[in-house]
Amino acid sequence: MYSYSHRNILDTLQFSKEDLDFLIGKTRIMHDLHESGKAFGILKGKLLASLFFEASTRTRLSFEAAMERLGGRLVSTVGFQFSSISKGETLYDTMKMIEAYADIAVIRHPVEGSSRIAAGAVSIPVINAGDGAGQHPTQALLDLYTIISEKGSFEDLSIAFIGDLKYGRTIHSLINLLRHYKVHLYLISPEELRLPESYKKNINGFPMTWEETTDIKAVWDSDVAYVTRIQEERFPDHKEYEKLKDIYKVNKELVLASKKNTTILHPLPRVNELSTDVDDLPNAAYFRQAKYGVVVRMALLCLSLGVEFGGKEDAHG
Numbered sequence: 409m410y411s412y413s414h415r416n417i418l419d420t421l422q423f424s425k426e427d428l429d430f431l432i433g434k435t436r437i438m439h440d441l442h443e444s445g446k447a448f449g450i451l452k453g454k455l456l457a458s459l460f461f462e463a464s465t466r467t468r469l470s471f472e473a474a475m476e477r478l479g480g481r482l483v484s485t486v487g488f489q490f491s492s493i494s495k496g497e498t499l500y501d502t503m504k505m506i507e508a509y510a511d512i513a514v515i516r517h518p519v520e521g522s523s524r525i526a527a528g529a530v531s532i533p534v535i536n537a538g539d540g541a542g543q544h545p546t547q548a549l550l551d552l553y554t555i556i557s558e559k560g561s562f563e564d565l566s567i568a569f570i571g572d573l574k575y576g577r578t579i580h581s582l583i584n585l586l587r588h589y590k591v592h593l594y595l596i597s598p599e600e601l602r603l604p605e606s607y608k609k610n611i612n613g614f615p616m617t618w619e620e621t622t623d624i625k626a627v628w629d630s631d632v633a634y635v636t637r638i639q640e641e642r643f644p645d646h647k648e649y650e651k652l653k654d655i656y657k658v659n660k661e662l663v664l665a666s667k668k669n670t671t672i673l674h675p676l677p678r679v680n681e682l683s684t685d686v687d688d689l690p691n692a693a694y695f696r697q698a699k700y701g702v703v704v705r706m707a708l709l710c711l712s713l714g715v716e717f718g719g720k721e722d723a724h725g
């Protein structure tokens with residue numbers, strides 16, 4: 409019999425197809441509980457440490473809103489300059505302290521693999537909220553929940569990824585989840601920003617198929633288009649960023665010319681790659697996507713803490 413066994417959420421590779429089915433089901437239950445006002449109090453008495461050592465608006469506020477909506481409480485630190493890491497403290501020592509204060513920790517950090525180090529230091533659950541150009545697993549889970557909620561099924565969907573496939577951790581994370589479904593990907597990027605080989609290895613041999621192109625018109629054949637920002641802060645050479653920053657722009661004209669009534673997603677923040685003239689189209693799902701994020705994180709916080717909701721299933725089997 410299936411049992412969900414993930415206390416830590418560090419990398420999207422940790423999830424099987426069964427885990428994803430389970431998580432989508434649990435998120436739907438949480439969504440209903442939240443909308444009917446029955447979620448508040450589920451995490452009463454629990455404390456979340458919200459550790460954001462790299463810029464964030466949505467992810468931090470979404471986790472914090474999720475915890476508050478469940479009746480839990482927070483302790484938080486934002487940026488290195490206000491934490492003892494700026495005095496030379498190691499992440500290991502910081503985490504040892506956090507373990508003494510909180511029941512669960514969410515961490516965003518600029519170094520790839522840092523959340524794994526953080527999780528290795530403590531016995532409380534740790535959730536990766538973005539580690540450099542590496543992984544952003546809860547964003548991927550909310551993206552997955554957005555696609556199923558907006559489209560009804562994954563079966564035979566074609567999904568375009570547009571922009572910075574090299575450095576975009578939200579893309580790296582989401583394709584690891586989509587590999588379990590019979591979907592087709594159009595990977596749209598300039599040659600310089602193609603998906604790294606290490607990620608291609610993870611997606612080969614699964615039901616998902618994919619092709620690479622530099623042509624933004626592949627959006628016209630896509631049911632979903634996932635637009636991303638060129639990740640300025642990850643470029644070793646800023647001149648290269650300047651050259652590529654405005655390479656694609658998804659605007660109303662492009663969306664309206666689609667053959668497929670394309671749903672537009674974006675993890676946000678946007679810079680120039682997604683025009684505001686798309687916002688008033690029914691296709692624009694990116695603000696709904698941010699809203700789905702809260703219920704996804706509400707479900708994940710409960711599951712990681714082993715707190716049951718909306719049914720008898722034991723979160724840890």
Ligand code: NCD
Binds near residue numbers: 466467636675676
């Ligand atoms: C993304 C991130 O931080 O990776 N934003 C987010 O979490 N919603 C995308 C980005 O910064 O471009």
